[in-house]
Amino acid sequence: MTDRRDFIKQTGLLSLAGVIGANQIAMAESPNKVYAPKSSTWADGSRLVVSATMLFEAGGQPDNAPSPFPPNMKPGYKDLPATTWYEYGYKEGIPRMLDRWDKLGIKVTTHMVGSAVLRNPALAKEIVDRGHEASGHGMTWKDEYDMSYEEEKKFIKDGLDAIKKVTGQTAVGYNANFLRRSENTLKILQELGCIYHIDDLSRDEPFVIKVNDKDFAVVPYTIRNNDLGMIELRNFSPDQYITQVKMEFDQLYEESATRRRQLSLTFHDRVSGTPQMVKAATELIRYMQKHSGVVFKRKDEIARMTLKDPTSLRE
């Protein structure tokens, strides 16, 4: 059976662009960039890199933030049970997950909301001291897409500063609230010394883009493995989540025989910190760890490896 990449070479598709008027394809890119990786493995020889994110958001949420309770309260009152739902994130959730990551022998990336870090500094510091990456997630829970350049720069910087002050670690990556960055976000991140962001769903492997004329890494998000999206928004049960992520992994692992692949997992403090979800994560991670060529990495490690590697995808 003819392989897809061979096929492209044989039929000379690269010359096709001339068929279409230039204005019609202003946004088009050559899809060939995608299909022709220069190396079938990662720089470190692995086939499939899995990266787990543990969100540290609880405690920093605004009053009456979304919760499993119906959003039908009269204005001016505090949603007391919803507040305790968030408290669970730092009282039970993150501690439970931290112990579990140790048992499983993995290091994760923690996107930390600045206000949550200041609310529970000891916990934030413990995360870093146990070997996990602290990464940016804004100063508070706030959309960035509609901020001015100055407002957004201060917002991102305040969050990074809080992380630095409390944990001692300089964050080099970023995740915007609900992924909704503005047109300025990447420029700001580059200016603040960050080397990667994750708010992109377009590929199953990292790639390099130019920001301010310098290389910047995109470590993509696998939204299909996002706990909040699946459990809270789609009403999945944990066993559906397990089965779905296993299927995702199985196919990527098969593909990784001939092409480097990446899978990301997202764990929110108050959602994946529950007993049932920690059990689900355990089953998934142990399943993945049984496959040769699979490694777990923090996102700063992935970004650095990608930026250094001349065979990385570049857009």
Place this chain on the structure above:
Amino acid sequence: MTDRRDFIKQTGLLSLAGVIGANQIAMAESPNKVYAPKSSTWADGSRLVVSATMLFEAGGQPDNAPSPFPPNMKPGYKDLPATTWYEYGYKEGIPRMLDRWDKLGIKVTTHMVGSAVLRNPALAKEIVDRGHEASGHGMTWKDEYDMSYEEEKKFIKDGLDAIKKVTGQTAVGYNANFLRRSENTLKILQELGCIYHIDDLSRDEPFVIKVNDKDFAVVPYTIRNNDLGMIELRNFSPDQYITQVKMEFDQLYEESATRRRQLSLTFHDRVSGTPQMVKAATELIRYMQKHSGVVFKRKDEIARMTLKDPTSLRE
């Protein structure tokens, strides 16, 4: 592998608070309270306490209360089939569950709406006479978060009085409608002689707080095991409910080897009283009962044990 509690001691995280300005951490608490239980088991030597709640609400619902039928009726008409959906709760649901609890050998807590108790007094009395706990749940189906102190105090007291008059039992606990208590609720409960409430999702074990300068027990709610939330709001099938609760139990049981843990189950009359859900509850409870160190307790028993125990968590 270093245990999490050892780690905290080694790195002296307790001294970290000084890094952050006092005003910024006004709401912060030392997370260490959470991770350092003074005893790994409960006062009675058990590892994991399971507490089942059977809600007695049907019959006391307001006209045209939410039901599986679409909420699109013109005002001024009675939703007749929805009414029969509620009637099922006391005609089939609670009787079926009562027989089942006897077969399984467990005693449960019944949060009783006052108006439902007056509507079906013989059933309310039978619940108590068969050894189950009658606990408060308001006089009617009504939000409390926006009541005045006086209004709420009368509302709670009327419900407790109805229970006392009909069943002979003095209720000592409380569950607010949809958990949405007001800022005054705990103070009122303390004044009315109650010793615990359940409207808190923040932990997987009970803890003691100060209300009016006296000890008051919080027996937390496991919202992930709530039948109404899972079956009616998330559209789970009963087998999803079974699998989810088993996963929750498995992880808590594992943790209970080194730390006391609690799991609560919530059964509404018209939701969990159906044949399929009683079958689901049977499977779950029999599964849990096979594990050594697991005991089923009424919430008044849990509250008393927690209040007396000097090793209980205190906030």
Place this chain on the structure above:
Amino acid sequence: MTDRRDFIKQTGLLSLAGVIGANQIAMAESPNKVYAPKSSTWADGSRLVVSATMLFEAGGQPDNAPSPFPPNMKPGYKDLPATTWYEYGYKEGIPRMLDRWDKLGIKVTTHMVGSAVLRNPALAKEIVDRGHEASGHGMTWKDEYDMSYEEEKKFIKDGLDAIKKVTGQTAVGYNANFLRRSENTLKILQELGCIYHIDDLSRDEPFVIKVNDKDFAVVPYTIRNNDLGMIELRNFSPDQYITQVKMEFDQLYEESATRRRQLSLTFHDRVSGTPQMVKAATELIRYMQKHSGVVFKRKDEIARMTLKDPTSLRE
């Protein structure tokens, strides 16, 4: 272990009602009626009666009736693909189900919308000629709860007349659109010669009520087994539907050892007439048929058996 019915006798709960003021329990009925069946089996000696309903509605729906397509069309246009979704009900759905009922050896009740009967008369007649019951379901798809007595009487009568004219059968039962009957419906049905209705979810066995001072049978609806509610409104997959209904059956069958029980199944033409749902129904019905003491009956048979039986529940 003490049986629930014995318990009631022992503790004399019947005398309890006096504790509560008469005005407070104006709506209350003695729950004992429910728990003390006079005979543990049905009049024909069976333990558990299963009754399947096949709705004949497609073709009679109003323009732009609800469908799987988003309800966002501008007014004044016809939803063409939605119309073909309904056509499936009579072109593929009912023919497929009819063949299946023959293979399974069961007779069902078909609630027929008058306008659907007139739209596809040959199919309506074939249903009856193959041994199934034609029962009322209104002249068109229309809410009855807000009709005047005269309007509703004509609406119901027109539907029954259409059935009679096309199929030759006199319908004796009724199901209102979305179960939402008016306060007059039962009175009207009694006047028109009907002997039962199904728009009641309160019990897992039929019972007799007085309408116009005459006996009238209520053959209850098991809304948990309704295909439209589960598949279209709750987004169940067919395997969830199978598992849920099996669990419902298992528990009712267990209970039927000591008390007559009923389970109803509801199949809409365009929903349960699909290949996947006919396969689901086949698996369910074959599973039920393997249990001794289980019989499948049309609802007119159930109504007649119940009305004649002096041990039937009466409210």
Place this chain on the structure above:
Amino acid sequence: MTDRRDFIKQTGLLSLAGVIGANQIAMAESPNKVYAPKSSTWADGSRLVVSATMLFEAGGQPDNAPSPFPPNMKPGYKDLPATTWYEYGYKEGIPRMLDRWDKLGIKVTTHMVGSAVLRNPALAKEIVDRGHEASGHGMTWKDEYDMSYEEEKKFIKDGLDAIKKVTGQTAVGYNANFLRRSENTLKILQELGCIYHIDDLSRDEPFVIKVNDKDFAVVPYTIRNNDLGMIELRNFSPDQYITQVKMEFDQLYEESATRRRQLSLTFHDRVSGTPQMVKAATELIRYMQKHSGVVFKRKDEIARMTLKDPTSLRE
């Protein structure tokens, strides 16, 4: 047991129509057309034809088109992460599916949005060059039901022209956006040289209708197998999708012993192009391919076979 078709002949239902007034049955058709196929197999001797559609839409979507992200953005801003969700469709999704179709040895129909084709011409051409069918899907993502005749004709023709120009293939079939064609669509398609459309859910086999007094094929859509509807709108997990489609297939295969049957599968670039869904499709297609008498065909092949076959259903 009497077979359904024999039954119809025996009871002479064809003569029934006279019972009903002509005006009442103006829309009625003889259902017998449906149940009496003139041949039990397809013209090529197969029992069950499966037709897979791969939608090529990503890249051609309007700004801020629906995505898994909440639709709550202020107007005037671009939904950046949603855009990358669409990009996944052509960067990972279609390339992954194309490789998979080769491995499975099947050819599919690709309904191509004109603007998506112009955005990624090389990919569009590659699809056709690898043996798949290019079929119409409009010039952009736009409802057609409310277009004027002239507007719609230009809209459809522009899309077909883009396909022709980029891929060299003349499209002969059509799928309207969300299936919502106008009253003029079929007439326009016939005028533009198309021979079939798929926007009809009424049957599990193709049929011939008259458009502009000429034969035109309807190759029906199995909406129950639509990935977008199940995964994005009903929140199915991929294993639910697999189970549901297998059940659909099993029943149709059983029926195909005595009657030709068709099943369609729908794969959207950004939904079914994910690893988990390609794994699901692989499992389903391999399962189907194990059954004798099952063939996979492009929709143009199905249309041509149906139009030529004198035993095809005609409406």
